[in-house]
Amino acid sequence: MIFEKNFPYSFNENACKKCGGKCCTGESGNIFASKEELELIRKHLSLEKDEFKDKFLKKVGFRLSFKEVEFKNGFACIFFDTKRLCCSIYALRPSQCKSFPFWEYYKTHIEEVKKECIGICFLS
Numbered sequence: 001m002i003f004e005k006n007f008p009y010s011f012n013e014n015a016c017k018k019c020g021g022k023c024c025t026g027e028s029g030n031i032f033a034s035k036e037e038l039e040l041i042r043k044h045l046s047l048e049k050d051e052f053k054d055k056f057l058k059k060v061g062f063r064l065s066f067k068e069v070e071f072k073n074g075f076a077c078i079f080f081d082t083k084r085l086c087c088s089i090y091a092l093r094p095s096q097c098k099s100f101p102f103w104e105y106y107k108t109h110i111e112e113v114k115k116e117c118i119g120i121c122f123l124s
Ligand code: SF4
Pocket: 015, 016, 017, 019, 020, 021, 022, 023, 024, 100, 101, 116, 117, 118, 119
């Protein structure tokens, strides 16, 4: 169980095994990573910079986000393994993914995060 200071819920990471990657799929969205995080993923995939960028990244304003692919009735992050239903770069996933479901936004949108993530637990 993971606890974060000032959040009204905890998170059971074991829930990810039976969830099927709800936070990696569904509506279209942006997944941002730092330059350092992108570089680690690129090296892990043994790709040249241009090839990595063309294959996996899209420009969103001045930033780079992971591309998405069509999945079921919506989308999935391009790094989501649609057969095994999990992240294909789990150990190298960016901090945006690692910090979910403890995002500032959810402190005031509890109902949303409850619907999104089955690993959320409330202390009674
Ligand atoms: S939605 Fe929650 S339980 Fe499901 S994969 Fe994401 S973090 Fe894990």
